[in-house]
Amino acid sequence: MRVTYQELYDVLLRALLKAGFEPERAALCARLFADTDLDGVHSHGLNRFPRFMGMIRRGVIDVHARPVCVERRGALERWDGRRGPGNLNAHDSMERATELSREHGLGCVALSNTNHWMRGGSYGWQATEAGAIGVCWTNTMPNLPPWGASEPRIGNNPLVVAVPRPRGHVVLDMAMSQFSYGALVSYRASGEQLPFVGGFDADGRPTRDPAAIERSGRPLPIGLWKGSGLALMLDMLAALLSGGRATHQVTANPDEETGLSQVFLAFDLPSFETPEAAARVADEIIENLRQSSADGDEVRYPGERTLETRRRNLKEGIPVEPSVWRQVQSI
Amino acid sequence: MRVTYQELYDVLLRALLKAGFEPERAALCARLFADTDLDGVHSHGLNRFPRFMGMIRRGVIDVHARPVCVERRGALERWDGRRGPGNLNAHDSMERATELSREHGLGCVALSNTNHWMRGGSYGWQATEAGAIGVCWTNTMPNLPPWGASEPRIGNNPLVVAVPRPRGHVVLDMAMSQFSYGALVSYRASGEQLPFVGGFDADGRPTRDPAAIERSGRPLPIGLWKGSGLALMLDMLAALLSGGRATHQVTANPDEETGLSQVFLAFDLPSFETPEAAARVADEIIENLRQSSADGDEVRYPGERTLETRRRNLKEGIPVEPSVWRQVQSI
Numbered sequence: 089m090r091v092t093y094q095e096l097y098d099v100l101l102r103a104l105l106k107a108g109f110e111p112e113r114a115a116l117c118a119r120l121f122a123d124t125d126l127d128g129v130h131s132h133g134l135n136r137f138p139r140f141m142g143m144i145r146r147g148v149i150d151v152h153a154r155p156v157c158v159e160r161r162g163a164l165e166r167w168d169g170r171r172g173p174g175n176l177n178a179h180d181s182m183e184r185a186t187e188l189s190r191e192h193g194l195g196c197v198a199l200s201n202t203n204h205w206m207r208g209g210s211y212g213w214q215a216t217e218a219g220a221i222g223v224c225w226t227n228t229m230p231n232l233p234p235w236g237a238s239e240p241r242i243g244n245n246p247l248v249v250a251v252p253r254p255r256g257h258v259v260l261d262m263a264m265s266q267f268s269y270g271a272l273v274s275y276r277a278s279g280e281q282l283p284f285v286g287g288f289d290a291d292g293r294p295t296r297d298p299a300a301i302e303r304s305g306r307p308l309p310i311g312l313w314k315g316s317g318l319a320l321m322l323d324m325l326a327a328l329l330s331g332g333r334a335t336h337q338v339t340a341n342p343d344e345e346t347g348l349s350q351v352f353l354a355f356d357l358p359s360f361e362t363p364e365a366a367a368r369v370a371d372e373i374i375e376n377l378r379q380s381s382a383d384g385d386e387v388r389y390p391g392e393r394t395l396e397t398r399r400r401n402l403k404e405g406i407p408v409e410p411s412v413w414r415q416v417q418s419i
Numbered sequence: 420m421r422v423t424y425q426e427l428y429d430v431l432l433r434a435l436l437k438a439g440f441e442p443e444r445a446a447l448c449a450r451l452f453a454d455t456d457l458d459g460v461h462s463h464g465l466n467r468f469p470r471f472m473g474m475i476r477r478g479v480i481d482v483h484a485r486p487v488c489v490e491r492r493g494a495l496e497r498w499d500g501r502r503g504p505g506n507l508n509a510h511d512s513m514e515r516a517t518e519l520s521r522e523h524g525l526g527c528v529a530l531s532n533t534n535h536w537m538r539g540g541s542y543g544w545q546a547t548e549a550g551a552i553g554v555c556w557t558n559t560m561p562n563l564p565p566w567g568a569s570e571p572r573i574g575n576n577p578l579v580v581a582v583p584r585p586r587g588h589v590v591l592d593m594a595m596s597q598f599s600y601g602a603l604v605s606y607r608a609s610g611e612q613l614p615f616v617g618g619f620d621a622d623g624r625p626t627r628d629p630a631a632i633e634r635s636g637r638p639l640p641i642g643l644w645k646g647s648g649l650a651l652m653l654d655m656l657a658a659l660l661s662g663g664r665a666t667h668q669v670t671a672n673p674d675e676e677t678g679l680s681q682v683f684l685a686f687d688l689p690s691f692e693t694p695e696a697a698a699r700v701a702d703e704i705i706e707n708l709r710q711s712s713a714d715g716d717e718v719r720y721p722g723e724r725t726l727e728t729r730r731r732n733l734k735e736g737i738p739v740e741p742s743v744w745r746q747v748q749s750i
Contacts, residue, residue: 159690159691161523161524161687161690161691162494162522162523162524162525163493163494163523163524163525164523164524164525164686164687164690165524166691191493192492192493192494192495192523193492193493193494193495193496193527194493194494194495194525194527196524196525196686221656221659221660233711234708234711234718235718236717236718236719237711237718238711239711241707241708241710241711242708242711247649249649249652249653249656251652251655251656251659258651258652258655260648260649260651260652262642262645262648262649266642266643266645284643310641310642310643310645310646311593311597311641311642311646312597312615312641314593314597314641314642315641315642317591317593317720317721318578318580318591318593320589320591320704320708320720320721321580321582321589321591321721322580323704324582324589324700324701324704325552325554325580325582325686327700327704328552328582328688328692328697328700328701329552329686331691331692334700334703334704334707335704335707336703336704336707355495355527355656355660356492356495357659359490359492359495360490360492360497360662361659361662366659369655369658369659369665370655370659372665372667373651373654373655373658373665373666373667376572376665376666376667377565377572377573377651379572380564380565380568380569380570380572380573386567387565387566387567387568388567389648389651390648390651390652
């Protein structure tokens with residue numbers, strides 16, 4: 089079933105207001121969730137909303153908390169997220185990093201003590217809409233075994249890199265596991281095997297069976313040892329820069345996952361270039377990529393599919409899971 | 420055969436002085452090459468030195484050129500590498516980024532018009548030795564097909580992330596291909612298959628045969644579509660921030676590869692933390708990683724093997740390829 093953006097937004101907004109959000113924060117939070125579904129990332133939009141509300145009820149997320157700046161050094165700031173809503177904290181942090189970049193050429197906000205930021209890509213799109221290059225990442229609870237190990241001790245630590253481009257922003261949003269847990273769930277639900285090896289089964293054998301990976305808790309890091317190493321570095325940087333927790337200090341239970349550390353970087357692109365000149369460079373790089381299509385497949389740039397989905401969903405309505413939709417309507 | 424660090428350094432230094440380097444630059448350049456062999460990365464040390472000298476002879480590299488700052492905006496600077504030696508340009512850029520980070524909390528140098536930086540990890544180690552967190556990357560000539568394509572149109576764009584730690588700096592140095600061309604060469608030379616699929620053969624079939632990948636020019640991006648996307652973003656950021664060339668503008672011939680763009684970021688760790696407190700955080704993260712050893716294998720942190728190799732080579736001498744060693748001695 090499909091609903092309009094406005095319907096989805098209104099239902100989310102009402103639920104958030106009931107949960108005690110101040111009106112302006114409820115509006116931003118509803119927009120961030122609705123935009124995520126609009127872009128087709130349902131696992132981090134409406135489908136995650138009931139868990140988000142549950143964490144508010146259990147006091148894991150404090151709807152009244154706003155991030156505060158705790159330390160400042162030129163273009164680098166430390167903020168305490170005070171266990172506020174993760175998407176609002178992340179949004180405010182990218183906004184502040186962008187402000188810092190206008191003053192210093194680049195800016196960095198390191199955020200401690202925050203909650204799951206939902207869809208990381210949101211803050212990449214946000215930076216590009218403000219005309220800045222945005223880079224951000226988060227640590228997570230332990231959910232990925234380091235390469236060579238069987239026990240999840242590192243996080244899949246999503247990384248976002250975003251470049252503004254008038255003809256379509258270029259936004260990469262990738263976790264350090266080959267397939268997200270959300271992707272495993274949806275392949276399993278539709279009875280499909282993964283298109284490529286996505287992890288190990290309980291006996292340590294490489295597998296394309298999503299259910300076997302969910303059971304073993306052993307998804308594959310991207311690039312094997314390489315993604316495992318990069319996940320570790322992202323965690324170290326997040327914890328060291330923010331002064332917050334590292335992955336090993338975060339409770340390994342998705343319903344209690346809190347106290348995360350994140351980094352938001354913005355580069356002020358117009359420092360040296362007119363937006364037109366920068367757009368030309370980005371366009372040429374994308375054009376070169378397109379020309380490499382082979383075997384009849386088209387080569388896409390990061391964010392391209394998102395824009396297509398956004399356009400389609402704006403026209404045709406946003407697909408919602410009927411049971412979740414009814415559940416959120418009834419809040 | 421093995422030689423002492425001093426022997427290797429002296430031979431390199433003599434060759435560089437003969438090639439016209441000023442004494443101080445020759446000394447730095449010889450050290451960067453010798454350190455690379457000391458750390459066991461022979462493909463980017465002595466074994467690459469003859470090609471480096473060839474590029475000097477053919478005028479691709481200008482031994483007298485020093486990078487100059489062309490634009491400045493707070494913590495973000497653009498430098499023109501003027502086709503000088505790539506390792507010296509990169510070293511100077513990380514040094515400047517570190518200086519900027521002391522002033523602004525973080526600093527960024529975007530470098531255009533430079534040459535191959537040889538071992539990227541060198542500038543990560545350099546940042547950590549100055550007590551800073553270092554992040555840097557380079558674009559390259561087109562040497563990697565984007566995911567879904569057969570023709571190399573993106574670069575493997577190595578990325579370096581480095582965190583200082585008194586008990587052993589943590590330095591990740593990874594290209595966006597699963598195996599470097601250097602690794603393919605050495606597996607082929609020893610008649611071995613790759614331990615994992617490393618690319619596609621000429622018919623587009625996944626393969627572990629290094630020679631087949633060298634012939635097809637289709638190495639595998641790390642994480643399949645993910646590493647392909649990240650390589651594209653690193654190229655866009657390097658070209659946009661530096662104002663220099665993107666991968667598609669670089670000649671796809673390793674002997675003529677020049678005019679590269681690079682980004683050097685440094686974070687001033689002591690902004691908020693004493694070095695002791697930061698070391699404790701990094702130690703705990705490494706300690707947690709170690710505890711995840713499974714199946715009898717030890718889980719290593721990025722840079723750990725490098726430190727072991729460094730210690731062994733300092734004691735036992737540095738392995739050199741006799742034919743290359745004689746060739747460089749005779750310069």
